[in-house]
Amino acid sequence: MELVKDIILQTTFVILPIFIFHLFWLSRNHLNALKTNIPLITIGCMISAILCIITPIEIIDGVYFNLHTIPLFIAIAYGGYIPGFLTLLSTLAYFVYPYEYSLFYLFISIVVYSVISLSIRNNWLTYTLRKKFIFSLLYGVTILCYSIVSFIIVSVLDDEAIKLNPIILISISIVILTLLLTLLIYLTEYMRSTAVLRLELVKAEKLSIVSELAASVAHEVRNPLTVVRGFVQLIGNSPESTDSQRKEYMNLVLAELDRAQSIITDYLGIAGQQQIQKxxxxxxxxxxxxxxxxxxxxxxxxxxxxxxxxxxxxxxxxxxxxxxxxxxxxxxxxxxxxxxxxxxxxxxxxxxxxxxxxxxxxxxxxxxxxxxxxxxxxxxxxxxxxxxxxxxxxxxxxxxxxxxxxxxxxxxxxxxxxxxxxxxxxxxxxxxxxxxxxx
Missing domain, CATH: 3.30.565.10 (Histidine kinase-like ATPase, C-terminal domain)
Incomplete structure (x- = not known):
């Protein structure tokens, strides 16, 4: 039961940067929301990695496991070299002392975790979702192989018998890590695609409103202008008309021009062009x-x-x-x-x-x-x-x-x-x- 609780807690920690990024960046209705926000990715992944290391999962006596490799992968793949490097530095402060890993093991771990992430960084954002899932699977398999080999080497160096149960538990843990990484990639891509769709809808709605407004203005203003044109032609082409008739025509022309002005005023009012002075x-x-x-x-x-x-x-x-x-x-x-x-x-x-x-x-x-x-x-x-x-x-x-x-x-x-x-x-x-x- 304690193991399940720790896994749920670690899962919460690795999902945290995704929701931070969505809450403070992707949810904005602005074109800049589609650009990479390096400071936000860096802060989110650093916090996530540190929290994962502070509260590790003890799968067996003396063998600890955590999901700090996931925020490291996310930082490099979606943020770049600088977020990945800073996230890596944040983990080093907690890695060596609490668990007394050797510097050699630490160095090999850094090489394994970082090289795989860096190898796919350049084209990561252009990959399809399926290809990203394949890379996340390869990432998990690599960590699994590395963890098992490391466990065997440590057991041999300590003159201990190689037991099957720890290897099974380590394998299960890495499978969980791989599944969670795949889930996070899906959540990230889903939120990005949702942001793109939302911005496209906002843009389409604005264009629709502008086109509808333009068509409506043209339609409404054309009617009184047509009447004005008719009466002006009538005045010019009817020399035999009396002064009273011309005055009547002019009054009708003025009335139609006032109507056109009223229509334009209404449109300006709804567009918020007139300031309110209270x-x-x-x-x-x-x-x-x-x-x-x-x-x-x-x-x-x-x-x-x-x-x-x-x-x-x-x-x-x-x-x-x-x-x-x-x-x-x-x-x-x-x-x-x-x-x-x-x-x-x-x-x-x-x-x-x-x-x-x-x-x-x-x-x-x-x-x-x-x-x-x-x-x-x-x-x-x-x-x-x-x-x-x-x-x-x-x-x-x-x-x-x-x-x-x-x-x-x-x-x-x-x-x-x-x-x-x-x-x-x-x-x-x-x-x-x-x-x-x-x-």
Whole structure:
């Protein structure tokens, strides 16, 4: 039982550098992760080799065995000459004194372990996995032959009878070493291939996003430009048109150019090109301004507002970006209500140091599946919508430390609840408490 425990402990020690390398290097989503990190390999293999030597496995009385040859092999094969040499030096400090090996035996061991590893170093990274397994098998066989021969020589020199049981135990130990080395090579190659695949997927995803974005921008902007081109041609080719007709055409041209500008603004917003400059914002004033701004559009759609906005609501954020959020959501609510008797309710209040802005309508509503997809790029319930307005809205609210939640029922309306942190000044008492006192 003690032997099994020691073998498990040694196995943990030799696997340690592989996981260290993966955790601190291969797991990074960067092209440099595929390059050899010599310091990390050196440190991991040195620690592994030292731990293996400190806690050896006693297979029989006076005969010790450890797996320090595995990190030595890994250091040379995957790191190179410098990691291999430093790993070898780290083992020398513990090799001679504790176990009183002769210098000759130590020298022969170094030659055997190092020469085999160095002989395959130059082309190791180009070998196939099968070829690497073959070399690991040859490495184990060489160590096995060397260990048995060494045991026989030591027994003869000490005038002891050569026993079969120690040779069997040594053979079993070397077989275990070979299997573990093969396992480590497989783990290393698997982690490397996984890192390569992950980086390729990230690159492919970026290219896909860029191509999709470019195609979408071209498609969305082409439509208003086509309309503009048509009306410009109409103005130029119709000398008999009246001034009022030309003015109407020009208004349509300007409207389409504004639409193109709006589309580009949405794309820039989702791409994060606009920086957020935060300051203390009077949210009560901002909401009232947005309501007044959207009143003419609501009247055009025969929709009326019902506002319940508390006074002295302050947040720390970008005023123009927050204004954009409320315009987007209120505009969506206006467009969702029926032609007559449309009502959009805007309510803002403070609860537990958060400001809750509730924007509700009595419109057509949405299904649960539609609500779950809100905020996805290119998903829109409007016939000519890009779906980017809500995507930008979600991004802005998240950057302000807030959240947006929707609830809706078909033919009963939709409720959007925006939660934003109440402004708290660091150098004075809580603004929330001041607001409560004013209330």
């Amino acid at each position: 300051e203390k914002v009077n949210l009560t004033k901002t909401l009232n301004e947005v309501t007044m701004l959207m009143t003419s559009y609501a009247n055009f759609k025969t929709v009326r507002f019902n506002c319940e906005i508390e006074k002295n609501l302050f947040v720390f954020g970008d005023r123009s970006r927050l204004k954009q959020v409320f315009i987007n959501i209120i505009k969506n609510s206006i467009e969702a209500v029926p032609g007559i008797n449309g009502i959009v309710t805007i309510k803002a209040e403070v609860k537990e140091e958060y400001i809750y802005i509730k924007i509700s309508d009595n419109g057509v509503g949405m299904t649960k599946e539609q609500i779950e997809r809100l905020g996805e790029p290119y998903y829109s319930l409007k016939e000519n919508g890009t779906g980017l307005g809500l995507t930008v809205t979600y991004s802005i609210i998240n950057s302000h430390g807030g959240s947006v939640k929707y609830s809706s029922e078909l033919n009963k309306g939709t409720v959007a609840i925006i939660r934003l942190p109440f402004f708290i000044h660091k150098s004075t008492a809580h603004s929330y408490e001041a607001h409560q006192n004013l209330g």
